[in-house]
Amino acid sequence: xxxxxxxxxxxxxxxxxxxxxxxxxxxxxxxxxxxxxxxxxxxxxxxxxxxxxxxxxxxxxxxxxxxxxxxxxxxxxxxxxxxxxxxxxxxxxxxxxxxxxxxxxxxxxxxxxxxxxxxxxxxxxxxxxxxxxxxxxxxxxxxxxxxxxxxxxxxxxxxxxxxxxxxxxxxxxxxxxxxxxxxxxxxxxxxxxxxxxxxxxxxxxxxxxxxxxxxxxxxxxxxxxxxxxxxxxxxxxxxxxxxxxxxxxxxxxxxxxxxxxxxxxxxxxxxxxxxxxxxxxxxxxxxxxxxxxxxxxxxxxxxxxxxxxxxxxxxxxxxxxxxxxxxxxxxx
Amino acid sequence: xxxxxxxxxxxxxxxxxxxxxxxxxxxxxxxxxxxxxxxxxxxxxxxxxxxxxxxxxxxxxxxxxxxxxxxxxxxxxxxxxxxxxxxxxxxxxxxxxxxxxxxxxxxxxxxxxxxxxxxxxxxxxxxxxxxxxxxxxxxxxxxxxxxxxxxxxxxxxxxxxxxxxxxxxxxxxxxxxxxxxxxxxxxxxxxxxxxxxxxxxxxxxxxxxxxxxxxxxxxxxxxxxxxxxxxxxxxxxxxxxxxxxxxxxxxxxxxxxxxxxxxxxxxxxxxxxxxxxxxxxxxxxxxxxxxxxxxxxxxxxxxxxxxxxxxxxxxxxxxxxxxxxxxxxxxxxxxxxxxxxxxxxxxxxxxxxxxxxxxxxxxxxxxxxxxxxxxxxxxxxxxxxxxxxxxxxxxxxxxxxxxxxxxxxxxxxxxxxxxxxxxxxxxxxxxxxxxxxxxxxxxxxxxxxxxxxxxxxx
Numbered sequence: 001x002x003x004x005x006x007x008x009x010x011x012x013x014x015x016x017x018x019x020x021x022x023x024x025x026x027x028x029x030x031x032x033x034x035x036x037x038x039x040x041x042x043x044x045x046x047x048x049x050x051x052x053x054x055x056x057x058x059x060x061x062x063x064x065x066x067x068x069x070x071x072x073x074x075x076x077x078x079x080x081x082x083x084x085x086x087x088x089x090x091x092x093x094x095x096x097x098x099x100x101x102x103x104x105x106x107x108x109x110x111x112x113x114x115x116x117x118x119x120x121x122x123x124x125x126x127x128x129x130x131x132x133x134x135x136x137x138x139x140x141x142x143x144x145x146x147x148x149x150x151x152x153x154x155x156x157x158x159x160x161x162x163x164x165x166x167x168x169x170x171x172x173x174x175x176x177x178x179x180x181x182x183x184x185x186x187x188x189x190x191x192x193x194x195x196x197x198x199x200x201x202x203x204x205x206x207x208x209x210x211x212x213x214x215x216x217x218x219x220x221x222x223x224x225x226x227x228x229x230x231x232x233x234x235x236x237x238x239x240x241x242x243x244x245x246x247x248x249x250x251x252x253x254x255x256x257x258x259x260x261x262x263x264x265x266x267x268x269x270x271x272x273x274x275x276x277x278x279x280x281x282x283x284x285x286x287x288x289x290x291x292x293x294x295x296x297x298x299x300x301x302x303x304x305x306x307x308x309x310x311x312x313x314x315x316x317x318x319x320x321x322x323x324x325x326x327x328x329x330x331x332x
Numbered sequence: 333x334x335x336x337x338x339x340x341x342x343x344x345x346x347x348x349x350x351x352x353x354x355x356x357x358x359x360x361x362x363x364x365x366x367x368x369x370x371x372x373x374x375x376x377x378x379x380x381x382x383x384x385x386x387x388x389x390x391x392x393x394x395x396x397x398x399x400x401x402x403x404x405x406x407x408x409x410x411x412x413x414x415x416x417x418x419x420x421x422x423x424x425x426x427x428x429x430x431x432x433x434x435x436x437x438x439x440x441x442x443x444x445x446x447x448x449x450x451x452x453x454x455x456x457x458x459x460x461x462x463x464x465x466x467x468x469x470x471x472x473x474x475x476x477x478x479x480x481x482x483x484x485x486x487x488x489x490x491x492x493x494x495x496x497x498x499x500x501x502x503x504x505x506x507x508x509x510x511x512x513x514x515x516x517x518x519x520x521x522x523x524x525x526x527x528x529x530x531x532x533x534x535x536x537x538x539x540x541x542x543x544x545x546x547x548x549x550x551x552x553x554x555x556x557x558x559x560x561x562x563x564x565x566x567x568x569x570x571x572x573x574x575x576x577x578x579x580x581x582x583x584x585x586x587x588x589x590x591x592x593x594x595x596x597x598x599x600x601x602x603x604x605x606x607x608x609x610x611x612x613x614x615x616x617x618x619x620x621x622x623x624x625x626x627x628x629x630x631x632x633x634x635x636x637x638x639x640x641x642x643x644x645x646x647x648x649x650x651x652x653x654x655x656x657x658x659x660x661x662x663x664x665x666x667x668x669x670x671x672x673x674x675x676x677x678x679x680x681x682x683x684x685x686x687x688x689x690x691x692x693x694x695x696x697x698x699x700x701x702x703x704x705x706x707x708x709x710x711x712x713x714x715x716x717x718x719x720x721x722x723x724x725x726x727x728x729x730x731x732x733x734x735x736x737x738x739x740x741x742x743x744x745x746x747x748x749x750x751x752x753x754x755x756x757x758x759x760x761x762x763x764x765x766x767x768x769x770x771x772x773x774x775x776x777x778x779x780x781x782x783x784x785x786x787x788x789x790x
Contacts, residue, residue: 143430143452211626212556215651226625226656309430316407322437322460323483325453326556 086178087171088317091327092118092140094163097153100125103189103249103300113195113290114153116276118166120304123148129187132304140168142325144309151231151276151299152195152291160290164228164277167327170270170318173237175258178319180268183310184303189245190253192235192274193298195291205255206233206297210281219294220284229284231276233299238265270318274299370394370767380404380413380423380433387411392767395421395446403429403451409438410463412767415446418468418758425451425474427746432456432474439463439486440769445759449473450746454480455494462486465770468759472496475745477503478522483558487512488774491757494519496750498581498742500527501545508559508638509533513774520544521577521750523586530557532564532602538777541571543789544751546582547589548575548612553598553660555628555646559638561660563600567607569782573789574611578740580748590614590739591676598622598660600641606784609672614734615681616672616702619662619695627658664694666716671701671784678706681729682714691724706730 094116101112102125109125117123122135127148138146149168153160172178193206200218201207207216211227223229236253238261243252254265261268276299280287289296303310317324369388373395377383381404383393389410397420404423406413413433415421423432423446432448432455435441440463447470448455455471457480458464464487471478471494478494478501481487485507494501494517501519504512505528514537519525525542526549528535542548549572553561572593582590589595591613594604597620609616629649630642643658661684672679679702684693696716697705707713708727714720759765 141453143428211656212628213626213651213654214629224656312405316405316436320407320437320460324434324436324459 085323086318086321087169087326088142088313088324089167089169089327090140090142090145090325092138092145092149092166092168094118094165095121095123095139097160097162098124101150101300102127102148102302103191103245114160115150115290115300116153116163118149118163118168118276120146120148123150123302127302129302129304132302133186133306136306141327142309144306146306147304148302149274149299151233151274152289152296154229154231154278154280155288155290156280157286161278161280164279166277167275169273169275169327170313171273172318173256173271175260176237176256176268176271177260178321180260181270181314181318182267183307183314184269184305185244186303186305186307187244188239188253188301188303189249190235190272190301190303191249191298192233192272192301193296195296195298197295197297200295201297204234206231206299208232208294208297211277218297220287222283223281225281227281229278229280231274231278231297231299233274233276233297235272235274235299235301237269237271238262239267239269240265241267270314272301274301372396373400374398384408384411384413389440390767390769394763397421399424401426401429403431404433405431406433406435406441407438408441410440410769410771411438412442412444412769413446414442414444414759414762414767416762418445418470418756418762419447421446423448423451423455425449427452427475430454432471435459435461435464437461440771442467442768442770444468445762446470447472451475454478455497456480458482458484458487460484463770463772464488465490465774467491468757469493470753470756471501472753473745473748473750477501478519479503479517481512482506485509485511486770486773488515488770489513489517490515491759492517493753493756495521495753496580496745496748497522498586498745499583500524500550501542502526503528504531504535505529506557506559507531507533507535508563508640510535511773512536513538513777515539515777517541518543521580521748523547523580523582524550524589525572525575526550527552528562528565529554530559530562532562532600534773534776535565536777536779537565537567537570538779538782539569539785542575542593543571543573544577545575546577546580546586547591547595548572548593548609550585550589550592550595550597551599551602552585552622553600554622554624555630555642555658556624558636561598561600561641562602563641564602565599566603566605566779567594568603568605568777568779569785570607571785571788572607572609572616573787576611576613580743580750581745582742587739587742588734591734592616592618593672593675594618595620596662596665598624599662599665601664603666603668604670605666605668605779606782607670608785608787609670609679610787611674613676615677615706615729616675616679617667617670617700618678618681618683618729619665619667619693620681620683620729620731621662622660623657624660625657627655629654661693662695665696667695667697667700668716669699669784671787673701673703673787675704677733678704678729680705680710682707682710682724683729683731684724690720692720696720 203216210223246252371383393413430453435458437460442465444467449472452475455474459482461484469492473496483506501522518541525545593609593616692714698716706729713722
């Protein structure tokens with residue numbers, strides 16, 4: 001798979017670790033005590049609180065009766081997919097950052113908090129989905145994924161920390177009959193998570209993790225070097241069938257439940273989960289996001305896929321029950 | 333009939349009549365692959381996709397010479413897509429389209445006698461297919477794989493050629509038992525000649541050539557795909573040589589493994605026998621453990637049928653106990669009767685660091701014609717059919733050499749100056765042979781009849 005998926009990440013280090021493995025692997029090394037922004041940003045000293053045990057986590061992880069807690073999302077990106085079957089997925093390289101938001105602040109460049117963009121590189125505050133479809137460019141491995149994904153910038157002590165990439169997973173939520181899933185209409189706008197959350201959000205919708213480990217927390221975790229910090233956001237998958245967007249940017253779509261899509265939202269979509277990875281590990285104190293604290297985790301999606309290709313993938317892969325692609329490191 | 337796209341109504345109606353006429357005839361019932369209708373491209377339909385969309389199981393989509401700039405998705409089982417001329421029926425992605433032909437969940441689909449080039453992902457790709465065959469195919473300069481089968485079983489890749497992919501020219505992964513054969517293929521100038529993650533079980537790779545890739549053949553394991561670990565692949569009668577090529581594109585693993593012929597990386601219970609292997613900067617045949625960073629946790633009650641042996645440290649462990657890295661050992665492999673020469677580090681190499689309580693890992697080496705091994709005297713220390721003994725630290729395989737050395741930078745696959753594929757054979761009687769969908773297990777090779785090939789590059 002790669003691609004599939006396939007052999008990419010693995011032997012990479014194959015021999016590497018073998019070569020170095022006389023020293024045991026590194027999760028307990030002293031290095032892990034430092035936060036690292038591998039890449040352009042300097043690491044910084046930190047102190048104090050680690051993560052994970054906050055009241056927020058327990059609140060976020062608790063099972064509830066609201067639709068979002070009933071079996072959402074499908075599983076942890078990658079982990080459960082292998083066994084649950086159908087999906088298509090793509091890795092999208094980081095494109096650019098800008099204080100723009102074509103959903104929340106259309107036509108008002110510079111009026112948003114800083115966002116990191118993935119997918120269509122042409123997106124800005126003035127973009128429309130139709131324009132983006134026409135641009136037909138992308139940072140995603142699936143070349144027909146010319147949609148735009150964005151998330152608030154991660155801020156370290158030295159400033160914004162550009163992400164490495166975002167993996168976009170398209171699957172069918174349990175309870176939703178796969179044969180009923182439809183492709184997103186061009187221009188569908190969705191936000192997963194709440195930029196204004198004053199309390200921890202359900203981590204089934206938005207939260208932070210390390211690599212592909214299953215744990216998702218409302219606060220930043222302390223990640224080992226082999227599992228870098230990830231933002232994970234799952235988007236709604238039921239649509240009112242009418243509005244591409246709404247005043248709240250949320251009222252036109254909801255999350256499915258174990259019984260499928262609720263009344264008033266007759267159209268089932270695939271469930272999009274976005275995993276954004278940052279070149280960051282170690283203690284997390286001093287980190288925030290442009291939207292505020294960690295609990296304000298969220299991401300946006302503006303559908304500008306090439307329509308035929310999206311329709312084919314939804315039908316052939318999701319309704320067909322097939323793994324069509326998994327995110328992989330690209331070749332070059 | 334399925335969806336028809338992009339044609340005028342009149343043409344469609346005419347074509348449908350024509351198709352109905354030829355596909356309503358009774359199937360001949362012969363050899364399990366009855367030929368039904370024939371849909372001609374571009375005579376009946378302008379595009380291969382349109383022809384594929386109207387084809388019914390058993391039909392042949394016969395494509396005339398020409399360059400077709402499309403990415404074909406196949407969802408109908410048991411159809412055969414065939415070019416009339418392998419070198420002149422060309423699918424071209426122009427570096428803008430994803431796959432030449434992608435078969436999604438449709439069993440029995442055969443693609444043969446054509447070329448796919450310049451796709452951003454794969455030349456020819458089957459996923460979720462029970463029954464597949466790629467014959468007389470040429471895949472050149474595609475961004476991931478040349479010929480690629482994922483989570484598919486009962487398949488054949490044969491008489492085919494792949495070059496210029498950063499990942500593998502040929503790949504079969506995520507299946508056990510795979511029930512598949514790779515026979516008479518040539519793979520050159522790829523990152524990896526052959527790669528198979530978590531595949532095996534009646535998987536035979538025979539009578540083929542893997543040359544001038546970064547690394548020749550790499551069966552390997554990982555938790556991120558089903559059916560781990562890689563096991564029980566049989567590699568017999570191949571010529572594997574000069575896989576030191578630094579002038580091509582390569583995924584990270586291919587870059588790391590540059591200069592190895594057959595590298596069993598975290599691979600289990602494979603048979604490597606009667607292969608001619610020569611001219612490699614590191615090892616001719618190397619067995620190494622494979623570390624996997626950021627492994628997926630494995631719940632034993634959720635394992636698919638094909639999964640049998642995940643590493644204990646990722647199976648049913650609590651989140652806090654999930655390691656950041658797991659090691660897949662190379663174990664219980666048989667390396668027998670190969671001729672290996674001109675290796676920079678060792679003709680045979682075995683590295684078991686940290687993965688096994690025994691120095692040999694259950695791997696054995698016998699009757700190979702070699703000059704150098706690491707550890708030294710490896711065939712005496714770990715012979716097949718006898719207990720391992722001796723000092724495995726003497727002349728140990730220093731994989732640090734692999735890591736530390738300078739490697740040539742990758743060249744973007746779009747820009748690699750590839751060799752001419754030469755005159756690749758056409759499928760016999762391509763215009764007239766009836767369609768033969770691939771149903772059931774392939775015909776397996778007669779291993780006993782396969783002899784050690786000569787050390788020749790022709």
